[in-house]
Amino acid sequence: SLGDRFAEAFAEHLHERIRKEFWGYQADEQLSNEELIKEKYVGIRPAPGYPACPEHSEKASLFDWLDTTDKIGTQLTSSFAMWPPSSVSGFYYANPQSEYFNVGKIALDQLEDYAKRKNWTLDEAKRWLAPNLDDSVS
Incomplete structure (x- = not known):
């Protein structure tokens, strides 16, 4: 727990x-x-696994x-x-217009497009994006 807090504090620093x-x-x-708690600073630092980047496999690219x-x-x-476990990873964006956001529910056409761009099968994309899939995607 303490290691997690140190890692998050360092990411903020x-x-x-x-x-x-x-x-x-x-x-x-x-x-x-x-103001820091309310994220009044310019730029964002989303991370794989968080609402703006729900799919974790992009960490592999970062690590590489x-x-x-x-x-x-x-x-x-x-x-x-x-x-x-007390590791953190993420992306830094400096654009003053960047804002945190949540990826909503993903429809089948979006899932198919994502799978194609990742060079995945549709089943692989479903596996990694399951929590974000629209109810109509089966």
Whole structure:
């Protein structure tokens, strides 16, 4: 539990450094703790598995790009859970118009298109997106 809190705190700290220092698009940002909690900062940091990115397999691309297993020892399970459990991953978007959102229910035509783009069978896409499938998708 403590490791999870440290990982999330570091992700928040890194996001602040990205805004102010590394990318510098909000160099003069001065937000209160309450404003940070309400996500009043510019940009977002969604992560695979959260409502804006419900499908976890994109973590494999992140892990490959960053070579995380060799560099820091993090690994992915066959279900794309991260090990050690107190690991976090995500994407940073700096656009001032970016907002957190929820992916709604996915219809069959969307599922078919996604499966095609991922080079998956329809059954594989159904497996990974099951919680988000429209009731009409069987």
